[in-house]
Amino acid sequence: MSGHGPVQPGLGGGSMEVVAVIDFETTGLSPGQGDRATEVAAVILEDGRIVDRYQSLMNGGVRIPSFIESLTGISNAMIRRAPPAAEVMQEVADFVGDRPLVAHNASFDCKFWDAELARIERSRQQEFVCSLLLSRRIFPLAPSHKLGALVEYANLPVAGRYHRALADAEMAASLLLRLEDELRERHEVNDVSVQLLRRIQRVPKAQLTRCIARERSR
DNA sequence: TGCCAGGCCCTCTTTAGGGCCTT
Numbered sequence: 001m002s003g004h005g006p007v008q009p010g011l012g013g014g015s016m017e018v019v020a021v022i023d024f025e026t027t028g029l030s031p032g033q034g035d036r037a038t039e040v041a042a043v044i045l046e047d048g049r050i051v052d053r054y055q056s057l058m059n060g061g062v063r064i065p066s067f068i069e070s071l072t073g074i075s076n077a078m079i080r081r082a083p084p085a086a087e088v089m090q091e092v093a094d095f096v097g098d099r100p101l102v103a104h105n106a107s108f109d110c111k112f113w114d115a116e117l118a119r120i121e122r123s124r125q126q127e128f129v130c131s132l133l134l135s136r137r138i139f140p141l142a143p144s145h146k147l148g149a150l151v152e153y154a155n156l157p158v159a160g161r162y163h164r165a166l167a168d169a170e171m172a173a174s175l176l177l178r179l180e181d182e183l184r185e186r187h188e189v190n191d192v193s194v195q196l197l198r199r200i201q202r203v204p205k206a207q208l209t210r211c212i213a214r215e216r217s218r
Numbered sequence: 219t220g221c222c223a224g225g226c227c228c229t230c231t232t233t234a235g236g237g238c239c240t241t
Contacts, residue, residue, distance in 0.1 A: 023240095024240090024241080025241070026240090026241050027241075028223090028241060029223055029224085029240070029241055030222085030223040030224080030241095031223095032223070032224095033222065033223070035223095035241075038241090065241095067241095068241060071241070072241075103240090104239085104240075105225090105226095105238095105239050105240040106240095107223095107224070107225050107226080107239090107240080108223090108224085108225090108239075108240035108241075109240075111223085111224080111240095112240095112241090130226095132226090132238090132239065132240080133225095133226075136226085136227080136238095144238085144239090145238075145239070146238085146239065146240090147239090147240090163241080204227090
């Protein structure tokens with residue numbers, strides 16, 4: 001299945017430049033070990049709202065291990081009927097365009113994004129923002145920084161079944177909006193830009209307050 | 219035969235080890 005859905009009300013209170021929040025389901029953890037994407041989703045965040053969405057299963061011709069079938073609910077039979085991975089990656093890359101990308105544990109999604117794009121002889125132009133790294137800094141007291149645990153901790157809506165691409169992308173989008181709200185309210189940062197988020201996710205935890213203070217004095 | 223990711227982050231650290239997080 002692929003397609004664009006209706007506009008939904010957002011959760012955030014402010015605005016940032018437009019970003020695309022993405023999520024992959026895959027056959028395993030490493031494209032370098034032969035793992036392939038089985039599903040991808042992207043949602044466009046604009047003015048604190050999800051304004052567009054893309055989701056598709058994708059057939060990379062690799063068998064899904066049974067424990068991952070159980071984890072995601074995506075079966076080998078579903079993938080056999082899915083469009084080719086190359087076709088889906090062309091669509092999703094066109095869908096997100098050159099917008100900055102956001103993912104929960106972005107190092108994982110970035111690996112698969114780059115590997116699947118390389119197979120269709122395309123390359124990523126934009127940077128990733130990582131909601132996991134941001135959460136570790138902005139919600140240091142959360143008992144866990146798994147996406148599901150953060151959704152519960154921040155009292156965010158559960159968008160659907162965990163470990164399905166669109167639900168996870170929507171929940172990561174909600175989480176990003178909540179993190180932006182925290183920066184505005186708790187640290188009195190008026191302009192939460194992608195550039196600021198990338199600085200925060202890289203700064204050592206102990207220097208977060210100093211980093212934000214510098215940002216506010218700009 | 220046996221093994222198989224990798225970046226981040228903390229601490230009993232930095233000449234290292236191990237947990238977290240993604241599927």
